[in-house]
Amino acid sequence: MNAGALRRLFGLLRKEALQIWRDPSALAIAFVLPAVLLLIFGYGVSLDARNVPIALVVQRPGALAASFTSQFARSPFFRPRRFLTIQDAEQAMASRAVQGIVWLPSDFARRAAAGGNSPIGVIVNGVDANDARIIEGYVQQVWATWLTARAEAAGGSAALPLSAQPQVRFNPAVDSRDYLVPGLIAVIMTLTGALLTALVIAREWERGTMEALMVTRVTINEILLAKLIPYFVLGMGGMAGSVAIAVFLFGVPLQGSIWVLTATSALFMLAALGMGLLISGFARNQFVAGQIAIITTFLPAFILSGFVFDINSMPRAVQIITHIVAARYFVAILQSVFLAGNVWSVILPNALALVVMAGIFLGLARGTARKRLD
Amino acid sequence: MIRQVLALIVKELLAVLRDAKSRMVLIGPPLIQLLVFGYAATFDLNHVPVAIYDQDPSAASRDLVARFLGSPTFHLVAMLRSPHRINELIDQRQVQLVLVIDRRFTRDLLTGQPAPVQVIVDGRNSNTALLIEGYANTILSDFSLSWGATHGRPAPPAVLEMRARYNPTLSSRWFIVPGIVALLTQVVTLLVVGLSVARERETGTFDQLLVTPMRPIDILLGKGLPGLLIGLFEASVIIAAAVWWFDVPLRGGLLPLYLGLVLFVIAVTGIGLMISSLAGTQQQALLGAFLFMVPSIILSGFATPIANMPVWVQDLTLLNPMRYFLVIVRSVFLEGAGVNALAAQYWPMAVIGAASLAAAGWLFRKRVT
Structure with missing residues (x-):
């Protein structure tokens, strides 16, 4: 790049900086949007069921039944409510007042004494299947705790022949916020990156100022670079703010190094900005650019990135589709860097994929921009 | 108008x-x-990659392993012969669950001691981790109940019968x-x-x-x-x-x-x-x-x-x-x-x-x- 090109680039950069400074919407997109979204979502998005309202139906009270139901009152997962008949409990479940029913039938104590294996009915509302499974798991824990407590009290041998010793790596408290917040950062930055560039360049096309730029001596490379650099700086600033919120406000541990985080964020930001450039070059007017940005950024990053829905559980064909979502690689990197540390075998392939994505988007954006010059 | x-x-x-x-x-x-x-x-788990480290290859442990492999939820990636690769497999996300069967497994089962089975789960996705634990616990307690029944252990006073309303297969x-x-x-x-x-x-x-x-x-x-x-x-x-x-x-x-x-x-x-x-x-x-x-x-x-x-x-x-x-x-x-x-x-x-x-x-x- 010769001196003239450098000077032209600096001129363009100054123009972009002035434009950003005068129209605060770019600053709002870069800093306010991620911070507000991360705050609301960080508090709001949780998969941890606590204080689940559950109906207890004890048809014939007794010591055995009382020892079992008292475990529910003690569990942090449940908020038990008593019902006299199973019909009342069913009614409460239909009106969503309780999410499940634990039913001790009238012959509960008799059958327990007669040979054991006395059935306890557990009915959960299965509409939210994920919640229902988690609640079933909690009920099973309560049951196992109850059996162990009874066996200990009786001084006999173990209640169950096996003792399962669960050990959850990287997130021992199984707190869903610790894993959702890093993913949220990736989703929010996808939005920010694409919005920053998609709108701004489409606006220049629409107003005809892009043509005005093109009749000057600046090359298309210089125009693209001058668009990319300021928004890259803004985007990275927003990213830094989001990481600060995650670590200092939500207390998500940052096990990996800050340099790995910065380097991979830069790669991701290039991919996200490249996507925005491509959209704006393709759409050429703000209306369509906006529509495309809404459809291609948020929902795919939300659903196909592995942020809430595990990619391993998706059908093979959909797993292949997820490879074109840049956020997918960034979510994998963030979850590892935050919770596990610098796991190179996770970071390197995903970072490489981000390099490829950024290259493709920026290359395509360059390609669509060139066509316009002819 | x-x-x-x-x-x-x-x-x-x-x-x-x-x-x-x-x-x-x-x-x-x-x-x-x-x-x-x-x-x-989908939140349903399929083909969760699993590694098993069986330190006590015996009839009882084979029965337990078979229950894991028979479930469509789990998909065996590796049978380990030493504990060295456990951390590596989990860190690199090659497996999401490692089942470790203790050396004393059969002996404890036969002597009435609680036989320890370690369930190590990758917690980076906490929801998946909870669900994997839930599936694993179900298999383990099914094994417990049927082993107890066939080996003359006293039955537990009560068992759970789970049903889901509106969406029976969840x-x-x-x-x-x-x-x-x-x-x-x-x-x-x-x-x-x-x-x-x-x-x-x-x-x-x-x-x-x-x-x-x-x-x-x-x-x-x-x-x-x-x-x-x-x-x-x-x-x-x-x-x-x-x-x-x-x-x-x-x-x-x-x-x-x-x-x-x-x-x-x-x-x-x-x-x-x-x-x-x-x-x-x-x-x-x-x-x-x-x-x-x-x-x-x-x-x-x-x-x-x-x-x-x-x-x-x-x-x-x-x-x-x-x-x-x-x-x-x-x-x-x-x-x-x-x-x-x-x-x-x-x-x-x-x-x-x-x-x-x-x-x-x-x-x-x-x-x-």
Whole structure:
């Protein structure tokens, strides 16, 4: 790049900086949007069921039944409510007042004494299947705790022949916020990156100022670079703010190094900005650019990135589709860097994929921009 | 007057559907997304990669291992001979679960000591970790009960008999696909109405519209009805796909479903028009649409339950029409709920719709100074 090109680039950069400074919407997109979204979502998005309202139906009270139901009152997962008949409990479940029913039938104590294996009915509302499974798991824990407590009290041998010793790596408290917040950062930055560039360049096309730029001596490379650099700086600033919120406000541990985080964020930001450039070059007017940005950024990053829905559980064909979502690689990197540390075998392939994505988007954006010059 | 409103509706529909790119955006992506998301958005675990370290190869441990391998949830990646690779496999995400069977496994089983089985789970995705633990616990306690029964151990006083109402196999697709009806309907409706006023403002044609003899309410109708029509049309396509393509049971009637749908689309239209008329430029309108859409989806109960949110966020969701429609669409599909049972969901959407439409109509005039 010769001196003239450098000077032209600096001129363009100054123009972009002035434009950003005068129209605060770019600053709002870069800093306010991620911070507000991360705050609301960080508090709001949780998969941890606590204080689940559950109906207890004890048809014939007794010591055995009382020892079992008292475990529910003690569990942090449940908020038990008593019902006299199973019909009342069913009614409460239909009106969503309780999410499940634990039913001790009238012959509960008799059958327990007669040979054991006395059935306890557990009915959960299965509409939210994920919640229902988690609640079933909690009920099973309560049951196992109850059996162990009874066996200990009786001084006999173990209640169950096996003792399962669960050990959850990287997130021992199984707190869903610790894993959702890093993913949220990736989703929010996808939005920010694409919005920053998609709108701004489409606006220049629409107003005809892009043509005005093109009749000057600046090359298309210089125009693209001058668009990319300021928004890259803004985007990275927003990213830094989001990481600060995650670590200092939500207390998500940052096990990996800050340099790995910065380097991979830069790669991701290039991919996200490249996507925005491509959209704006393709759409050429703000209306369509906006529509495309809404459809291609948020929902795919939300659903196909592995942020809430595990990619391993998706059908093979959909797993292949997820490879074109840049956020997918960034979510994998963030979850590892935050919770596990610098796991190179996770970071390197995903970072490489981000390099490829950024290259493709920026290359395509360059390609669509060139066509316009002819 | 009706002729003029009709003419405005036709003009609005043309404005959206005439542009080939815009038409493509409205029809192609929602259908593709329905298919991809319908399959992608699942909390059900399949083929969870597992490694097993069996330090006590014996008849009893083989029986336990066979139970894990026989389950469609788990998929064996490695049988380990030493503990060295456990950390590596988990760190590199090659497996999500390692089952470690202790050296004393058989001896403890036979002597009545609790036989230790370690279940090591990757907690980076805490939801998956909880579910894997749940599946593993079920297999372990099934093994316990049947081993106890065949080896003369006293039976536990009580056992659990679990059943799930409305969704017996607990398929999360039954939960997510009706949710996608709400999700895509909202996105499409917002795309149609969210920028419509701002675009005309920017080009100056909106002022021309205001000086015609049309009243604000006529302009409101003309601007709002195309969104309603396109939203209802796309929602119907998605509902049909949910029933016939994804085989989600539609247990309730169409009346409670469409009553909710119409109220929902009206509320979203109202909010979209309000954002659009509040904005001075298309860019602001788009930003506003995003600022409404993203939180309204994430805080709707679509993927994570509202009951898990802190109270102040739960209160915030009361303003979110999607929250109510999600309850309606899921209850009608899975529980077969009727209009009466859902009254508490209908009226807030009606209030939100009426308030936002009134505000939009007021803003039409207010902005011209």
